Amino acid sequence: MATFADDTAILASHEVPGTASQRLQSELDDLSEWLVRWRVKVNETKSTHIVCLIASPWGKCPLLEINGQTVSQNIAICRYLGKEAGLGGKDNWEDLRIDEIIDVITDLRLELAKPYLEMDEQKKEALKKTIFNEVAPVYLKKLDTHVEKNNGYLANGKFSWADVYFGAICENFNFLLGYEATDGYPNLKALKDKIQALPAIKAWIDRRPADDLSFIAELFAPKK
Numbered sequence: 001m002a003t004f005a006d007d008t009a010i011l012a013s014h015e016v017p018g019t020a021s022q023r024l025q026s027e028l029d030d031l032s033e034w035l036v037r038w039r040v041k042v043n044e045t046k047s048t049h050i051v052c053l054i055a056s057p058w059g060k061c062p063l064l065e066i067n068g069q070t071v072s073q074n075i076a077i078c079r080y081l082g083k084e085a086g087l088g089g090k091d092n093w094e095d096l097r098i099d100e101i102i103d104v105i106t107d108l109r110l111e112l113a114k115p116y117l118e119m120d121e122q123k124k125e126a127l128k129k130t131i132f133n134e135v136a137p138v139y140l141k142k143l144d145t146h147v148e149k150n151n152g153y154l155a156n157g158k159f160s161w162a163d164v165y166f167g168a169i170c171e172n173f174n175f176l177l178g179y180e181a182t183d184g185y186p187n188l189k190a191l192k193d194k195i196q197a198l199p200a201i202k203a204w205i206d207r208r209p210a211d212d213l214s215f216i217a218e219l220f221a222p223k224k
């Protein structure tokens with residue numbers, strides 16, 4: 001019998017690289033025993049190992065690399081970049097109102113993610129029903145009214161980094177919900193369209209690589 005090196009792969013992952021290594025070694029020890037028992041010869045020169053590391057201070061993405069330093073946590077990054085771009089509040093109070101709405105959006109994002117984290121198919125469907133049909137509309141309706149009362153923006157009645165954040169996170173909401181999140185919420189839709197039409201943002205949307213999120217669908221597909 002002949003088999004090729006790339007026919008066989010062992011994958012081990014852990015947030016501590018040493019633990020991933022130990023797990024891999026233990027699998028290799030078992031494999032080696034099995035190969036000896038069944039007298040299978042391995043061409044060691046054609047075997048290799050690859051270590052993939054997220055070079056992140058806290059092991060998570062996204063990352064901002066700036067001034068030779070690497071920073072994680074998406075909201076902290078957006079807050080920093082927003083302030084650098086002059087899109088923060090004029091004082092601590094206005095910053096608080098921006099942070100408040102960002103946390104509301106995060107609450108909604110975490111709700112929408114819940115069904116995708118549930119592996120039991122029945123519970124997943126039940127969660128989708130409640131969250132997509134009941135929980136999300138409550139958030140979206142409140143946000144819509146809030147924007148209407150705030151001069152078309154999310155905080156302090158004026159343009160801030162919270163609006164830019166919303167313009168981007170809408171795409172994540174659409175993906176999780178499976179439909180356009182702002183449909184039926186005219187103030188949210190107008191805000192999203194306004195942000196996505198800003199020349200620099202529109203230019204990026206037009207030239208960015210196409211998303212290939214098919215791997216996520218596969219990841220969450222029911223087990224056969």
Ligand SMILES: N[C@@H](CCC(=O)N[C@@H](CS)C(=O)NCC(=O)O)C(=O)O
Nearest residue numbers: 015054059060061062072073074075
């Ligand atoms: N609180 C963090 C969470 C980031 C997070 O969970 N990122 C995921 C990708 S969306 C990740 O890096 N997962 C890798 C892992 O958990 O090992 C943030 O908002 O930036």
